[in-house]
Amino acid sequence: MRQRLALEPTSGPLEHLPFRFERWADDRVLVTNMVGEHVFLAKEEFASLAELRIGDPTLLRRLRAKHIVRQRGEELPVELLALKYQTQHHRLADFTGLHMFVVTLRCEHSCSYCQVSRRAVARTEYDMSPETALAAVDAAFRSPSPQIKFEFQGGEPLLNMEIVRLVTEEAQRRNRTEGRQLAFVIASNLALLDDEVLDFADEYDVYFSTSLDGPQELHNRNRPRPGRDSWELALAGIERIRQRLGHHRVSALMTTTAATLGRVRDVVDCYLENGFRDVFLRPISPYGFALRPRQRNSYDMGAWIDFYTEGMDYILELNARGVPVVETYSALVLKKMLTNANPGYVDLTSPAGIGIGALVYNYDGAVYASDEGRMLAENGDTTFRLGHVVQDSYEALMTCAALLDPLEESYTGSAPQCSDCAFERWCGADPVFHHATAGDPLGRKPESAFCRRNTAVFRYLLDRYTADPRARELFWAWAAR
Numbered sequence: 001m002r003q004r005l006a007l008e009p010t011s012g013p014l015e016h017l018p019f020r021f022e023r024w025a026d027d028r029v030l031v032t033n034m035v036g037e038h039v040f041l042a043k044e045e046f047a048s049l050a051e052l053r054i055g056d057p058t059l060l061r062r063l064r065a066k067h068i069v070r071q072r073g074e075e076l077p078v079e080l081l082a083l084k085y086q087t088q089h090h091r092l093a094d095f096t097g098l099h100m101f102v103v104t105l106r107c108e109h110s111c112s113y114c115q116v117s118r119r120a121v122a123r124t125e126y127d128m129s130p131e132t133a134l135a136a137v138d139a140a141f142r143s144p145s146p147q148i149k150f151e152f153q154g155g156e157p158l159l160n161m162e163i164v165r166l167v168t169e170e171a172q173r174r175n176r177t178e179g180r181q182l183a184f185v186i187a188s189n190l191a192l193l194d195d196e197v198l199d200f201a202d203e204y205d206v207y208f209s210t211s212l213d214g215p216q217e218l219h220n221r222n223r224p225r226p227g228r229d230s231w232e233l234a235l236a237g238i239e240r241i242r243q244r245l246g247h248h249r250v251s252a253l254m255t256t257t258a259a260t261l262g263r264v265r266d267v268v269d270c271y272l273e274n275g276f277r278d279v280f281l282r283p284i285s286p287y288g289f290a291l292r293p294r295q296r297n298s299y300d301m302g303a304w305i306d307f308y309t310e311g312m313d314y315i316l317e318l319n320a321r322g323v324p325v326v327e328t329y330s331a332l333v334l335k336k337m338l339t340n341a342n343p344g345y346v347d348l349t350s351p352a353g354i355g356i357g358a359l360v361y362n363y364d365g366a367v368y369a370s371d372e373g374r375m376l377a378e379n380g381d382t383t384f385r386l387g388h389v390v391q392d393s394y395e396a397l398m399t400c401a402a403l404l405d406p407l408e409e410s411y412t413g414s415a416p417q418c419s420d421c422a423f424e425r426w427c428g429a430d431p432v433f434h435h436a437t438a439g440d441p442l443g444r445k446p447e448s449a450f451c452r453r454n455t456a457v458f459r460y461l462l463d464r465y466t467a468d469p470r471a472r473e474l475f476w477a478w479a480a481r
């Protein structure tokens with residue numbers, strides 16, 4: 001018998017497919033299906049859905065199109081949901097794509113929010129050794145991922161270029177037989193960028209990621225260094241990279257400190273004035289030094305939500321005036337919200353991105369499930385230490401309880417509150433954050449700043465999407481990037 005199409009009217013008995021819902025202040029109800037496709041219903045429409053008394057053919061068509069109800073016994077909606085669910089998880093088979101090498105803890109900056117125990121420039125005992133670096137390259141190639149990104153971090157990685165070069169050359173040599181798609185990124189403040197580094201980056205197709213916290217005085221206040229010229233050196237480095245390697249070879253990230261709050265327009269303007277079209281309005285991380293009590297940069301997540309809201313209002317206003325600019329986190333969320341694609345961003349995945357999305361090789365050979373896990377270890381909490389890259393096998397690292405337990409415990413599909421949450425498919429699990437702030441990988445979501453932040457972002461984006469046709473068009477463009 002011919003299978004009935006999802007949009008065709010039905011007269012048989014209906015039954016629910018799995019869905020979740022969230023009430024809005026204006027009495028609308030957001031309903032999401034098990035792959036995160038959404039529909040807003042009026043209060044009365046939601047009551048008819050709950051009671052399965054759906055007399056309105058238009059409403060029935062909408063609910064069937066979103067696989068929220070089906071005719072009893074109908075297989076096609078279930079098969080489509082299964083296919084979409086499988087597609088959303090296809091990256092799991094390709095773990096681990098990102099490998100972070102902490103080539104040194106040394107740094108000539110002393111940023112107030114620094115998430116690691118940065119060490120003075122002379123302390124070379126905090127550099128990664130060649131033996132550790134080569135073992136870490138070997139571990140990276142044990143990953144089944146067809147794409148492997150090598151990211152060099154610190155401290156300041158340009159202080160240990162010898163190891164950056166060794167890892168890059170060894171990875172390229174190995175890849176002659178491996179045939180993976182490799183990418184190399186140096187996360188640097190660019191203060192020490194010179195022609196030699198640029199020659200190397202040119203030869204090996206290396207990209208740069210740098211910090212730009214906003215206007216000059218704000219950036220230099222957040223990121224002190226001898227000479228108080230961090231902003232000037234970062235901008236000069238960005239310009240040199242663009243001139244020599246191309247505009248696309250350097251990206252920038254900002255961190256929102258207490259001093260940044262209230263200045264989101266200045267930050268966005270600074271990015272535009274310096275040729276960036278992407279701004280990532282990142283809250284400060286609660287790890288490492290930033291976790292310490294009475295830390296002068298600490299603020300409540302509510303203050304960041306106000307900052308984000310004002311920033312997004314401004315970004316939408318700029319786009320309406322013909323100035324293209326993207327808020328990076330929103331674009332990642334919108335990809336999950338509006339398409340079936342998984343952008344693979346580690347903070348927005350469940351199972352969590354720790355270990356299976358990224359691995360971190362510390363200068364001393366310790367392997368961590370995430371950079372945040374390493375930051376905790378620098379402050380004495382080694383919960384997310386998986387082992388040692390020279391002493392432990394790849395199998396031992398990837399199957400240890402320090403990785404598997406938090407992955408299982410934090411999975412949003414079964415976690416209390418998350419498993420009932422209408423936003424679950426767009427959200428992620430962050431066991432390191434919740435361990436750091438609540439003492440366990442799951443946390444208590446009503447008290448979780450992670451949950452509060454994401455809920456605010458989801459609500460903001462949905463409100464603008466449904467109320468503003470211009471924003472809707474723009475959000476589709478962001479989701480399609």
Ligand code: SF4
Nearest residue numbers: 417418421424427451
């Ligand atoms: S963290 Fe919060 S917003 Fe995210 S799925 Fe869980 S309950 Fe929902």
